[in-house]
Amino acid sequence: MVGRVELRQVDEVRLEELLAVAVEDAEPEEVMPPVTGPPGWTPMRQEVFRAWHRARRPGLAGPLRESTFVIVHEGRAVGSARLAVQGSREVLETGMWLARSRRGRGIGGAALRLLLGEAAEAGARSVVADTTVHNAAALAALRGNGATLIPNEDTGDVHAELRPQRS
Numbered sequence: 001m002v003g004r005v006e007l008r009q010v011d012e013v014r015l016e017e018l019l020a021v022a023v024e025d026a027e028p029e030e031v032m033p034p035v036t037g038p039p040g041w042t043p044m045r046q047e048v049f050r051a052w053h054r055a056r057r058p059g060l061a062g063p064l065r066e067s068t069f070v071i072v073h074e075g076r077a078v079g080s081a082r083l084a085v086q087g088s089r090e091v092l093e094t095g096m097w098l099a100r101s102r103r104g105r106g107i108g109g110a111a112l113r114l115l116l117g118e119a120a121e122a123g124a125r126s127v128v129a130d131t132t133v134h135n136a137a138a139l140a141a142l143r144g145n146g147a148t149l150i151p152n153e154d155t156g157d158v159h160a161e162l163r164p165q166r167s
Contacts, residue, residue, distance in 0.1 A: 005110035007069040007081060007118065010053045014070045017077040019049055025099035031080065053080075060085055060092075060122055069118075071096065071111045078102040081111050083119060083127075092124045092164075109141040112162075116145060119164035127162040 008014055022031045023041045032052055035045050059067040065085035070077050079098035086093045094115050098108055119127045129147070131138040133156045142149060147160040 002106040002110050003074045005107055005114065006072040007111065007114045008072055010057065010068050010070055010080075014077065015050060015053050018053070018070050018080055019046060021077050021079070021099050022049065025101050026097060031097045056082070060089065067118075069115075071098065071107065073102060073105075073107050078107060079111070081115050083115060083122070083124075086128065089123055090125045092119045092122065092127050094119075094127050094129050103137055108137060109144045112141050112145050116162060116164045117166050120166045122164075124164045127164055129160040129162070131158050131160070132156050133158055 010018065022028075023046070028035065028039075028041060028045050028049075032045075032049050035048050037044055053068050056062070056064055056066045056068045058064070060083065066082060067084075068080055068082045071079040071081055079096060079102065081094065081096035083092045083094055085091075094112070096108060096111060096115075116127060129138075129142060131142070133139075133151060139149070139158065142160045142162070145162055147162045150159040150161070151157070152159070
């Protein structure tokens with residue numbers, strides 16, 4: 001059983017919950033763009049994580065045209081998901097991460113269904129995502145939500161296209 005999965009906008013309280021989950025149960029490279037400096041969750045890397053999410057608070061209509069959400073499972077923050085405008089607002093790109101201890105439980109698939117609902121509410125006609133042929137969990141979540149998968153055999157990348165739908 002997956003249990004109750006929700007998406008919540010990232011406010012300051014949820015941002016600190018999300019950072020705590022990332023530090024405890026994920027590597028920085030899994031959850032944020034690369035940052036120069038020593039490896040691990042340094043104070044500087046934690047502040048960059050906060051700044052990255054704060055910059056996306058204005059949402060799809062904001063200057064970065066991107067919105068991030070905390071994935072909440074059974075009342076606890078377990079990861080993050082995002083939607084970003086690609087060209088026009090009719091096409092949104094998505095990505096997510098989950099804490100290592102929460103992977104393989106169907107949470108990602110449930111969160112993706114909710115993201116497709118958010119995309120539909122925003123007026124998107126298509127949602128795209130990119131992963132690799134080795135990311136079985138992402139591929140399962142994408143397939144489970146009706147994605148058309150387009151593998152690139154030369155690179156090992158997989159491009160996915162989904163149709164937004166209201167939850």
